[in-house]
Structures are given as structure tokens and as C-alpha cells.
Amino acid sequence: MNVTIIGGGGFIGQKVARKLAEQGSLRGQPIDSLTLADIAAPAPVDGPFPVETTACDITDRASVDALISADTDVIFHFAAVVSSHAEAEFETGMKVNLDGTLNVLERCRALGTCPVVVFTSSLAIFGGEVPDPITDHTIPNPQTSYGMQKAVGELLLNDYSRRGFVDGRGFRLPTISVRPGKPNRAASSFMSSIIREPLNGQEAICPVDESQEHFYLSPRRCVENLIKGAELDAAALGQQRCMTLPGQRLSIRQMIDALTAVAGPEPAKLIKWEDQPEIATIVRGWRYDYRFDKALALGLVADNGFEENVRFYMEDDLPNA
Amino acid sequence: MNVTIIGGGGFIGQKVARKLAEQGSLRGQPIDSLTLADIAAPAPVDGPFPVETTACDITDRASVDALISADTDVIFHFAAVVSSHAEAEFETGMKVNLDGTLNVLERCRALGTCPVVVFTSSLAIFGGEVPDPITDHTIPNPQTSYGMQKAVGELLLNDYSRRGFVDGRGFRLPTISVRPGKPNRAASSFMSSIIREPLNGQEAICPVDESQEHFYLSPRRCVENLIKGAELDAAALGQQRCMTLPGQRLSIRQMIDALTAVAGPEPAKLIKWEDQPEIATIVRGWRYDYRFDKALALGLVADNGFEENVRFYMEDDLPNA
Numbered sequence: 001m002n003v004t005i006i007g008g009g010g011f012i013g014q015k016v017a018r019k020l021a022e023q024g025s026l027r028g029q030p031i032d033s034l035t036l037a038d039i040a041a042p043a044p045v046d047g048p049f050p051v052e053t054t055a056c057d058i059t060d061r062a063s064v065d066a067l068i069s070a071d072t073d074v075i076f077h078f079a080a081v082v083s084s085h086a087e088a089e090f091e092t093g094m095k096v097n098l099d100g101t102l103n104v105l106e107r108c109r110a111l112g113t114c115p116v117v118v119f120t121s122s123l124a125i126f127g128g129e130v131p132d133p134i135t136d137h138t139i140p141n142p143q144t145s146y147g148m149q150k151a152v153g154e155l156l157l158n159d160y161s162r163r164g165f166v167d168g169r170g171f172r173l174p175t176i177s178v179r180p181g182k183p184n185r186a187a188s189s190f191m192s193s194i195i196r197e198p199l200n201g202q203e204a205i206c207p208v209d210e211s212q213e214h215f216y217l218s219p220r221r222c223v224e225n226l227i228k229g230a231e232l233d234a235a236a237l238g239q240q241r242c243m244t245l246p247g248q249r250l251s252i253r254q255m256i257d258a259l260t261a262v263a264g265p266e267p268a269k270l271i272k273w274e275d276q277p278e279i280a281t282i283v284r285g286w287r288y289d290y291r292f293d294k295a296l297a298l299g300l301v302a303d304n305g306f307e308e309n310v311r312f313y314m315e316d317d318l319p320n321a
Numbered sequence: 322m323n324v325t326i327i328g329g330g331g332f333i334g335q336k337v338a339r340k341l342a343e344q345g346s347l348r349g350q351p352i353d354s355l356t357l358a359d360i361a362a363p364a365p366v367d368g369p370f371p372v373e374t375t376a377c378d379i380t381d382r383a384s385v386d387a388l389i390s391a392d393t394d395v396i397f398h399f400a401a402v403v404s405s406h407a408e409a410e411f412e413t414g415m416k417v418n419l420d421g422t423l424n425v426l427e428r429c430r431a432l433g434t435c436p437v438v439v440f441t442s443s444l445a446i447f448g449g450e451v452p453d454p455i456t457d458h459t460i461p462n463p464q465t466s467y468g469m470q471k472a473v474g475e476l477l478l479n480d481y482s483r484r485g486f487v488d489g490r491g492f493r494l495p496t497i498s499v500r501p502g503k504p505n506r507a508a509s510s511f512m513s514s515i516i517r518e519p520l521n522g523q524e525a526i527c528p529v530d531e532s533q534e535h536f537y538l539s540p541r542r543c544v545e546n547l548i549k550g551a552e553l554d555a556a557a558l559g560q561q562r563c564m565t566l567p568g569q570r571l572s573i574r575q576m577i578d579a580l581t582a583v584a585g586p587e588p589a590k591l592i593k594w595e596d597q598p599e600i601a602t603i604v605r606g607w608r609y610d611y612r613f614d615k616a617l618a619l620g621l622v623a624d625n626g627f628e629e630n631v632r633f634y635m636e637d638d639l640p641n642a
Contacts, residue, residue, distance in 0.1 A: 090484065128560035129457075129559055129560050130458050131458065137450075138458060139457070140476065141560060142480065143483065148479065152477070155473050158463075159469035163466070238450055239448075240449055
């Protein structure tokens with residue numbers, strides 16, 4: 001069992017790698033090798049099997065061809081430029097998110113080995129003119145180029161799977177919280193910051209009203225779902241290989257109450273409320289009423305209350321913060 | 322007003338060209354020129370304005386660049402390889418239906434002139450794991466590569482429109498009947514043959530049960546809808562530029578009754594019933610319960626009973642048959 005993670009330098013890629021190292025097997029077979037690829041060679045992880053790290057430019061077909069071989073059994077394809085980047089630089093988004101995904105799929109087709117491909121899609125495929133709730137049967141009407149490119153990726157993954165070129169599985173990630181690391185420029189950044197920074201004894205700014213709702217999943221459950229996703233029986237996936245991962249619809253107030261329940265009253269005092277109309281406007285435009293029946297039926301899971309998300313951060317990431 | 326029809330040699334392209342020649346104007350402005358492009362230079366049409374015919378290979382970006390100029394105001398993009406062809410030759414389908422559409426959109430983006438682009442999509446984008454009825458809010462889960470490529474085209478058209486690169490409009494065509502010309506190898510071919518051939522005094526074979534339902538639109542209304550589609554105000558289209566064209570859900574029996582009502586009892590006697598399990602299996606797998614609320618709200622129309630479809634064929638195409 002040879003596994004390759006494209007986007008292996010990102011925080012989800014790194015966590016999947018560490019989880020695979022911990023369990024040592026995948027799809028019922030021992031892992032013989034793990035390759036972590038990213039635009040720059042990622043940090044290695046310690047494992048009971050050889051771990052190779054390598055640079056791969058997925059916009060370059062030759063680079064992808066060198067990465068994926070006939071021995072590759074499972075590919076986690078997480079590489080993408082994010083929403084704000086793909087919106088600011090249209091051509092970069094098309095090259096990485098669309099051509100890059102096509103390069104991965106075309107390499108697999110050329111090999112003829114039908115590897116398992118786990119693709120991370122996004123709730124950004126949804127939006128626009130569709131009614132709530134947003135289900136696995138709702139048409140993607142993305143309002144960002146990133147969302148369009150992910151929606152195209154889903155269609156490609158499905159058709160390449162139908163034709164037997166890959167054994168694909170696509171999962172639309174909820175907003176991941178509590179995300180480790182530093183705040184970034186994403187409009188959703190505060191959705192981790194308001195929990196993470198107080199747990200690290202630092203102030204954080206909440207730019208929206210406490211009643212604002214959104215749709216969340218912890219990194220730990222996300223990683224478990226992606227690995228479980230790789231292990232699902234192809235027949236169980238049916239004609240639609242892509243689905244929304246389970247998540248929890250929560251208000252900011254519910255998240256902060258969970259923080260207090262787990263960590264006591266002090267951290268929440270470090271949250272400063274500051275109107276940031278630009279961010280509030282973006283976030284209010286996001287949808288949060290999602291259904292995820294297919295993933296549930298396949299045994300994928302959400303967190304059980306946001307207190308879990310807080311605890312998972314304290315157990316998995318706070319020691320390294 | 323300079324108009325270009327890509328796929329101008331096809332029967333819909335030719336009919337749109339003749340209709341434009343008849344009305345002489347589009348979007349409230351006189352037409353100054355019409356260019357008909359196809360893989361081989363199409364038959365010209367007579368018009369009150371200059372009509373140019375030219376060969377264009379949409380898989381070749383330079384060929385597309387030569388076709389579309391800064392003076393091009395409206396592009397009808399009908400070029401595609403059909404379902405059975407794209408299924409038999411995966412690479413050809415990807416090149417023509419996906420890369421070809423991207424070449425058209427990328428040429429427009431490079432020009433920066435935001436032309437109107439009318440794109441013909443297909444109900445083949447639908448299928449798989451979705452419940453009936455299939456509405457404008459139903460996720461595409463295509464079961465052919467052709468359907469996948471058309472669904473990708475819709476996503477691209479929407480995003481290129483959202484970003485102001487084109488002013489796109491996409492229309493999913495019902496099965497067109499009564500289609501002029503000869504039978505072809507499409508599984509749906511009999512859906513025109515059983516009406517057309519008897520009107521021409523020839524036998525036709527019906528390979529499915531008379532209770533089989535499907536979803537139909539006449540060529541005349543299709544062409545009117547596509548031209549109306551080009552004339553719609555961009556603001557009225559909202560965030561979703563693609564929609565299912567209105568059609569009628571009819572059984573084979575209803576179609577034959579309409580044939581008899583219009584043309585008397587003799588033609589229907591030329592229909593031979595012959596079990597063709599291969600075709601029947603394909604056709605039974607097709608969906609026919611469609612909604613088309615968005616197109617109706619925008620003033621696009623279905624035929625008013627299949628008797629219209631029969632009459633339109635007799636008026637528009639039988640004289641040339």
C-alpha cells in the first residue's frame with residue numbers, strides 16, 4: 001500500500017500523514033510507503049514506514065507524472081490555492097485548481113491503474129440562487145472562482161470514476177475549527193482565532209454578532225473522515241462520489257459557551273468585540289443550513305458538540321502552539 | 322451588431338442563422354454581419370446583411386482567436402461532439418466539449434469586450450442519484466462524459482459571467498422533436514423518426530412501449546428561445562446563467578395521437594413496433610420529470626401540445642425533406 005498526499009505540506013495534509021503513521025495501515029493493508037508532496041517539499045513525519053517528501057508543481061504535467069507511478073495505490077489530493085487567492089488571481093486559480101486536478105486525473109488515466117483518489121472539495125461550490133437547506137442534491141452555483149473550480153473538480157472526479165480511470169471520493173469540507181496555527185487573511189479566520197488565541201492567553205477579535213451561525217468541523221474529525229473516505233467500498237459510493245462532510249451548525253455564542261465549559265471563564269474574557277463591516281458582510285453572505293445525509297449513511301461523523309472541537313484543539317495542537 | 326454562430330453548420334445553428342436573417346436585428350439593433358463557423362465551412366444562408374462562412378477548429382486556440390474579434394457582439398456557441406461520440410472517444414469529447422468551450426471563453430476574456438455568449442447545454446447533465454422532479458436547483462450528476470463536459474461548461478459560463486469576462490446564458494435543450502433530416506445513431510433518434518418518416522410516406526420503427534414518456538421541444542420553439550435568450554437583460558438572469566428550456570413531458574402514444582390529429586390516420590399506420598431491448602434500456606434510464614421555472618419566468622416557452630411540433634415540422638421542414 002503506497003500512499004501519496006498532494007498538498008502534504010498543508011495542515012490537513014500533515015495531520016492526515018501523522019494519522020496514517022499512527023495507524024500504519026490503510027484499506028486493511030499495511031502502508032509500505034508514504035510520499036508527501038507540495039509546491040515546496042513538506043516537513044517529514046515520523047512513521048513505521050518510509051516517508052518521502054518531495055516538491056511537485058501540479059500545474060506541470062511532467063511534475064505530476066514523476067510523482068504518481070503505477071505503484072501508487074491511494075492519492076490524497078488536497079492541493080489548491082484558496083478562495084481569496086483564486087479570486088485575486090484568476091489565472092493562478094485556473095492553473096492550480098482546475099488544470100492541476102486534471103493533471104492528477106489524466107496521469108491516473110494514462111497509468112490505467114485506477115488508484116483511489118480522495119479529493120477535498122468545498123462548501124464554496126454552493127451559493128447563489130438555491131433554497132435552504134443545501135443538500136447533496138443541490139446544484140452548485142458558486143459565487144467565487146475557487147468554488148467554480150472545486151465544482152468542476154467534483155464533476156471530473158465523478159466521470160473519471162464512472163469510466164474506471166480512478167476510484168474517486170470527494171468531500172466538501174465545512175469550516176474547520178479550531179484550526180491550529182496563526183490567523184490568516186481568510187474572512188473565516190476569526191472562526192478559529194476566537195477560540196485558539198484565548199486558549200493561548202492572547203486576545204482575539206470577533207468581527208460579527210454572537211448570533212451569527214455557521215457550519216463547523218474539527219480538524220481531528222475531518223482527518224478521520226478523509227481517511228475513512230479513502231477506505232469506503234467503491235460500490236457503496238454509488239453514482240455520486242462527492243458529498244458534504246458532516247458538520248455542526250453553531251452560533252458564535254454556542255462556540256464561546258463551549259470554550260467556557262471546557263476551559264473555564266477566563267479565556268472568553270480575551271475576546272474583543274469589534275465591528276468589522278467588511279468581514280461581517282462577507283460572512284453574512286455565506287450559507288450555513290447544510291444537510292449531509294450521504295456522508296452520515298456511509299459512517300462519516302460530525303463532532304458531538306463544540307466542546308469536542310475545543311478539547312481536540314487542546315489535546316492535538318495546544319501542546320505545539 | 323456582429324453575430325457569430327459556432328456550430329453554424331448544425332441543424333440548430335442553420336435554423337438560428339435563417340431566423341436571424343428573417344428578423345434582421347438582435348438585441349434591438351440591426352445585424353451588421355453574421356459569421357457561421359464549423360469544423361468545415363457551413364452552408365451559407367441568405368440574409369439582408371453580409372453572411373460569412375468559415376472553418377474553425379475550436380480545439381485550436383489560434384483558430385478560435387481568428388474567429389472571434391473585438392467587434393463580435395454576440396456568440397452562439399453550439400459546437401460539440403454528441404453524447405455517443407464523447408462516450409466512445411473520451412479524449413475527443415474532452416478536447417471539443419471542454420477545451421473548446423474554454424478556448425471560446427478565454428478568447429473573450431483576453432479581448433475584454435464581454436460579448437454575449439449563448440451556450441447550449443443539455444439535460445444529459447442530470448441523472449444518477451437525484452430525486453424527481455429535476456429542477457433548476459438539482460445537482461448535475463451526469464452519467465455520460467458528454468453530460469459532464471456540458472455541466473463543466475455551465476460552471477465556466479457562470480463564473481466567466483460573474484467576473485465580467487462574458488455575458489453568458491446557458492440553455493439545457495430538451496430532446497428536439499420533430500428534428501429534420503435523416504435518422505442517426507443516437508438512442509433518441511426514433512423520437513423524431515416515428516413522426517418524420519411517416520409524414521414523408523416512409524416506415525419508421527418504434528423500439529419502445531407507447532407508454533414511454535420523455536421531454537420534448539420543437540426546433541422552431543428551440544430557436545426562438547435561443548434568440549430570446551440572447552436578448553434577455555443580463556440583470557434578469559441573476560446569479561445562475563444556466564437553465565432548463567421549457568418542454569413538454571409526453572408519452573409516445575400522445576405524440577402519435579397528435580400526428581393523427583394533424584395529418585390524418587394514414588401516417589401512424591407506417592409506424593412499426595419492434596422490440597429493441599438495447600435502445601429501450603437506454604431510454605428507460607433517461608429522466609423526463611423536469612421543471613423549468615426560471616426559463617418560464619424569463620418568458621421562454623414550450624410548445625403548446627405536440628400537434629404544434631407536428632405542424633411546425635410540416636411548415637418548416639417537410640417542404641425541403
